Amino acid sequence: MKLRYFALLIFLLSAITTNSQDFSKMKVKDLYENLCMSCHTSGAVGGSLVNRTWKQGSSDAEILKSIKNGYPQQGMVAFGSVISDAQLQALVVYIRELESQEVKKNITEVEPNRIIKTQQESFKVEVLTTGLKTPWGLTFLPDGRKLITERLGPLRIINTDNTLDPTPVKGTPEVIFDRPEGGMMDIALHPDYKKNGWIYLAFADGWRDENGKSWSQTAIVRGRIKDHTWIDQEWIYKADKKFYMKSGAHYGSRIAFYKGYIYFAIGERGSMGQAQDLSRPNGKIFRLYDDGRVPKDNPFIGDPNIPGGIWSYGHRNPQGLVVDKKHRLWATEHGARGGDEFNIIHKGRNYGWPVITHGINYNGQPITSITEKEGMEQPVLHWTPSIAPCGLTLYDGRKFPNWKNDFFTGSLRAEELHRLRVKNNKVINEEIILKGLGRIRDVRTGPDGYIYLLTNDPGRLLRLVNKKN
Numbered sequence: 245m246k247l248r249y250f251a252l253l254i255f256l257l258s259a260i261t262t263n264s265q266d267f268s269k270m271k272v273k274d275l276y277e278n279l280c281m282s283c284h285t286s287g288a289v290g291g292s293l294v295n296r297t298w299k300q301g302s303s304d305a306e307i308l309k310s311i312k313n314g315y316p317q318q319g320m321v322a323f324g325s326v327i328s329d330a331q332l333q334a335l336v337v338y339i340r341e342l343e344s345q346e347v348k349k350n351i352t353e354v355e356p357n358r359i360i361k362t363q364q365e366s367f368k369v370e371v372l373t374t375g376l377k378t379p380w381g382l383t384f385l386p387d388g389r390k391l392i393t394e395r396l397g398p399l400r401i402i403n404t405d406n407t408l409d410p411t412p413v414k415g416t417p418e419v420i421f422d423r424p425e426g427g428m429m430d431i432a433l434h435p436d437y438k439k440n441g442w443i444y445l446a447f448a449d450g451w452r453d454e455n456g457k458s459w460s461q462t463a464i465v466r467g468r469i470k471d472h473t474w475i476d477q478e479w480i481y482k483a484d485k486k487f488y489m490k491s492g493a494h495y496g497s498r499i500a501f502y503k504g505y506i507y508f509a510i511g512e513r514g515s516m517g518q519a520q521d522l523s524r525p526n527g528k529i530f531r532l533y534d535d536g537r538v539p540k541d542n543p544f545i546g547d548p549n550i551p552g553g554i555w556s557y558g559h560r561n562p563q564g565l566v567v568d569k570k571h572r573l574w575a576t577e578h579g580a581r582g583g584d585e586f587n588i589i590h591k592g593r594n595y596g597w598p599v600i601t602h603g604i605n606y607n608g609q610p611i612t613s614i615t616e617k618e619g620m621e622q623p624v625l626h627w628t629p630s631i632a633p634c635g636l637t638l639y640d641g642r643k644f645p646n647w648k649n650d651f652f653t654g655s656l657r658a659e660e661l662h663r664l665r666v667k668n669n670k671v672i673n674e675e676i677i678l679k680g681l682g683r684i685r686d687v688r689t690g691p692d693g694y695i696y697l698l699t700n701d702p703g704r705l706l707r708l709v710n711k712k713n
């Protein structure tokens with residue numbers, strides 16, 4: 245062993261015994277820079293950890309094991325005795341972030357109207373509508389027009405020629421919008437819309453107190469539209485007043501139907517511990533009848549301390565929701581720094597936040613040392629580092645036959661569209677289809693079989709079409 249590294253080893257060992265307090269308070273970036281970089285840059289004894297073929301295995305668990313047990317014979321101490329399990333986990337997340345920054349350098353940004361070849365299909369992107377203000381949710385009317393929500397309130401109509409109708413729909417509920425999130429969110433048509441005309445909205449409901457501070461909670465209404473006016477409104481879900489919160493974060497939302505049921509999500513509103521608290525509605529996915537009644541075969545029925553309608557819990561901020569033909573519910577949710585999830589949602593189950601997660605806090609501090617626990621569900625897939633998944637569709641159109649039954653998820657942070665192929669409840673293939681066209685807020689399969697996207701910054705409606713068109 246070279247003298248330099250031996251000296252470093254001695255330094256580390258003495259640092260551990262005399263001053264271990266310092267490590268426990270360190271953020272992950274500092275941990276990495278102080279404990280790892282001296283040996284793990286290209287050319288140094290351990291080589292770069294960012295751009296490498298992993299010798300000891302590339303999974304999170306294997307990398308964690310390497311850091312924990314070290315390679316004492318080659319000069320790397322067993323960090324398991326130096327820093328906490330949670331910090332070991334944080335280092336894995338950090339290494340993943342560095343890795344993905346490296347990968348992103350190699351993806352070229354996409355310009356509209358260029359033909360894009362991917363693994364199974366080629367397509368080009370059409371810009372249908374521009375000038376939208378933070379569009380959030382999209383749905384298709386049977387007459388060829390579209391309805392979109394914009395975050396600050398109005399419901400907008402997009403004409404059959406894809407021009408934006410200049411007159412917003414009047415009379416929709418007042419929304420609370422306090423940074424960073426909230427406002428008008430998802431929109432969906434009742435499966436029997438042609439017969440009953442019901443349109444469902446998810447939004448941040450609430451009020452302002454005398455100090456100007458807003459109190460809000462995710463709520464669902466349904467109504468109809470006549471002559472640019474919202475009419476016949478009925479409440480489908482409104483939490484008890486005591487559950488309205490001052491936070492402006494993590495409203496969840498997204499609406500999915502299956503036969504006579506409506507599913508929707510409420511994020512934990514920034515109070516992470518409450519995701520585990522069944523006496524509160526935040527951090528939960530709900531199932532109700534389409535008119536708002538609580539089905540008798542829901543879980544937790546009959547417990548007076550549990551608000552009606554809760555279907556699953558332990559969620560952070562789900563913003564993608566789809567029911568497949570077999571009545572399985574699929575959801576994506578935002579993690580913190582890492583640990584975004586793609587889940588199958590089962591009745592009554594606990595999805596673990598914040599007791600287990602594959603991510604860490606934004607400030608680099610760990611949240612928990614464990615990623616799995618008895619009685620808590622594991623995601624089908626997790627994204628670390630975060631992509632911030634938003635919008636989810638299960639492609640069942642005819643225009644892209646090689647994509648049939650694949651999932652597509654948008655992403656805010658990464659500004660990417662991901663395709664996921666699932667077999668036996670496992671993701672067997674993931675591909676980044678698009679990148680660099682803005683934050684992708686919603687993804688839908690259109691009635692014409694094409695894939696539609698709503699982007700923010702810039703606010704646009706886009707469509708993926710076959711290259712022949």
Ligand code: HEC
Nearest residue numbers: 279280283289290298299300301307310311315318319320
């Ligand atoms: C004193 C030098 C030294 C320090 C400090 C050090 N390592 Fe290492 N590390 C090594 C050496 C040498 C290897 C073995 C490299 C090889 O086999 O190519 C290694 C291997 C690894 C591996 C396995 C790599 C693979 O290809 O599978 C990981 C992961 C790793 N180190 C992470 C870390 C982390 C994280 C830190 C900081 C907490 C750290 N190391 C600090 C020297 C060091």
